[in-house]
Amino acid sequence: MAKLVKITFQPMGKTVEVDLDTMPYKEHGLPASFLDVALNHGLHLEHACGGNCACTTCHVWVHQGQELLSEARDDELDRLDMAADLQLNSRLGCQAVIERPGEIVVEIPAWNRNYVSEGGESVMASPAVGGAGTTKKEE
Numbered sequence: 001m002a003k004l005v006k007i008t009f010q011p012m013g014k015t016v017e018v019d020l021d022t023m024p025y026k027e028h029g030l031p032a033s034f035l036d037v038a039l040n041h042g043l044h045l046e047h048a049c050g051g052n053c054a055c056t057t058c059h060v061w062v063h064q065g066q067e068l069l070s071e072a073r074d075d076e077l078d079r080l081d082m083a084a085d086l087q088l089n090s091r092l093g094c095q096a097v098i099e100r101p102g103e104i105v106v107e108i109p110a111w112n113r114n115y116v117s118e119g120g121e122s123v124m125a126s127p128a129v130g131g132a133g134t135t136k137k138e139e
């Protein structure tokens with residue numbers, strides 16, 4: 001039986017539907033993590049450490065569907081402690097695994113979106129770049 005999940009990535013407003021049983025693994029982060037879903041659908045989610053729980057660039061806020069996710073392990077919680085803008089709904093996109101069917105809404109924080117580049121390439125912006133109005137908008 002298919003395990004269907006609908007995930008909306010904000011603020012892009014991009015919604016994707018995946019079957020967790022058949023989605024291929026893209027080899028970054030844990031299988032069926034937000035990072036894995038993003039890579040499967042051509043959505044850029046920064047992952048400077050390659051999805052190994054060694055940075056915080058994949059930090060996301062889960063606005064809906066937290067109950068569908070794996071519990072955060074100690075290494076994820078330790079890493080999140082170093083993340084900017086930590087909130088109660090913060091997760092690492094490479095470590096939060098979608099385990100149950102349903103609907104999820106996740107937001108990529110603005111400071112993280114400043115790393116977004118066209119074509120999915122990772123571009124580390126300098127600290128001087130990242131103020132208001134520097135986020136690229138989708139056309």
Ligand code: FES
Pocket residue numbers: 046047048049050051052053054055056057058059079092093094095
């Ligand atoms: Fe580095 Fe998720 S990509 S912790």
